Amino acid sequence: MTIQEHYIYNNSNLPKAGWIHACIECREYTSKTIFFKVIQHKNVIHEFHIHCCPRCKKRHSNISNYIEFSKMCDNIIMGKYKSLFPSG
Ligand SMILES: [Zn+2]
Numbered sequence: 001m002t003i004q005e006h007y008i009y010n011n012s013n014l015p016k017a018g019w020i021h022a023c024i025e026c027r028e029y030t031s032k033t034i035f036f037k038v039i040q041h042k043n044v045i046h047e048f049h050i051h052c053c054p055r056c057k058k059r060h061s062n063i064s065n066y067i068e069f070s071k072m073c074d075n076i077i078m079g080k081y082k083s084l085f086p087s088g
Pocket residue numbers: 023024025026027028052053054055056057
């Protein structure tokens with residue numbers, strides 16, 4: 001079993017290989033990530049980390065904000081990594 005890590009963040013001009021990326025919600029630059037979920041596909045475990053600034057993360061203590069955040073992340077992951085999900 002191998003593990004692949006994926007980092008999800010907003011579009012920006014920052015270098016893709018760096019630690020700093022745009023917050024998924026407000027686009028502020030941040031190195032902070034949230035460990036969002038794991039998806040197992042064949043023999044690979046895919047770990048998804050979301051770049052999220054401390055200010056947006058604070059809002060997640062409100063459950064409806066968190067639900068909104070998690071739906072958004074699921075949509076992004078499903079769009080970007082279609083092959084991990086059964087088609088149809
Ligand atoms: Zn933010």
